[in-house]
Amino acid sequence: MNTQICHSKSNWKEGFGEKSEESFLQSWDWGEFQEKTGKKVLRLQVIDNSSVVYQIQVYIHELALGKYYAYIPRCIIVDAAIFAKITNFLANYGVVFVRIDPVSPFEVKTAYRTEVVKNRQPSDTILLDISEDEDKLLAQMHGKTRYNIRLAQKRGVQIKEEENSDIFWELHRQTSKRDGFCGHDKSYYEHMIASPCTRQLVAYKNNTPLASNIYILHNSVCTYLHGASGNAHRNDMAPHLLQWKGVELAKKHQCHEYDFWGVAPEPKHKNEEKALHSHVWNINHSLSGVTRFKAGFGGRRVTYGRSHDVILSSFWYNTYRLAKKIRGII
Structure with missing residues (x-):
């Protein structure tokens, strides 16, 4: 060899x-x-x-x-x-x-x-089997998650597929400042969004960008890799609708699984435990907040x-x- x-x-x-x-x-x-x-x-x-x-x-x-x-x-x-x-x-x-x-x-x-x-x-992720029809996928979600998806629709949030690194960068800048983390520079996202394996969705209300997600399509898996949201209209639940439209996008491209990417690991001790829907995780982990958001969509945990x-x-x-x-x- x-x-x-x-x-x-x-x-x-x-x-x-x-x-x-x-x-x-x-x-x-x-x-x-x-x-x-x-x-x-x-x-x-x-x-x-x-x-x-x-x-x-x-x-x-x-x-x-x-x-x-x-x-x-x-x-x-x-x-x-x-x-x-x-x-x-x-x-x-x-x-x-x-x-x-x-x-x-x-x-x-x-x-x-x-x-x-x-x-x-990420050492842990949530994988959602999206081979079921959309009604069944909505039905297996946590009730609050399903409610927030419909609330965003009711309040006029619209989702568009496009290739716009300027919008993502501005929303990312607001997110990183609000949540206190450092991401990549703008050129990194420009190259990523231009890649043939990448898709971008943007949530709008009255032509104002509220949030944007970047997805990677490969081997029948759609991976939600990056997300960003602005400071305006945060009560309109645009990120929830974005995730759902991401699932629809994945099904459109014949994907069988939707990967939520990083979530907090399982707790080692009872006093670290946080639970929602079918998921349990370490509440003290840095990804606890995003895990609560992702857990509402269902799916199964995968640990690498x-x-x-x-x-x-x-x-x-x-x-x-x-x-x-x-x-x-x-």
Whole structure:
């Protein structure tokens, strides 16, 4: 077996096969989007007897002194020998460590030391099966969620599909200031919205943008990736109607599942517990507020494997960790 870089979109698609279940984070289109934002992307294929037996999309991040680390999101590790081919290729590329966000628990034996680290992608999500008709999907929601969808419609909120990064950026700016978080810069969202795998919905009232969501369509899954809402007309419940129209959009594109992306993990202790509808989560987690919103739509929880660093160079990895600690102190 040997490892090589794939340079062909059609070969990449063929490598996953017709019944592939890889995440959009492993798709060619998402890799292209990341390249436009300045990321280095390696699409690695393991070849055996002229056939692709495994492939993985790797995002290369630069460290100091000409060193790198590799990030592999939502990866499915199938075999220790194949994984060794990937890690050896990356070690020769100058990678200090490989950070893996696995789909399932990372249990592959490797010659390299590993450490459990914080997940970069959300560790938990809610997946909604949207194969049922719309009446049944509405009926299985929490009553308050269903009420808020109809309230938004009654109050004249209208949803339009468009490609407008200026509107999203302004709403995002208001959201981040209100909720106290930092997102990406404007060009990041511009490139994302322009990607062929992306769809954008905007909620309006009297021609005023109230909220906007960005969705990713891939492998029959529609992922609600980013949302933003303004400070005006917040009682008109535009985000609730946006989610519902997102489900309708997903069904229009023959998706079978709707992914709400990040939610708070399950509580470890009884006094941390918060519940709504069919969901229970840790009320002290930073995603508790958005989890309450998403839980009302139903669906089932999915928990991914814990992230690991696979350390290809102990010296440089320890240097990197020390530098991070010093920067944190300063």
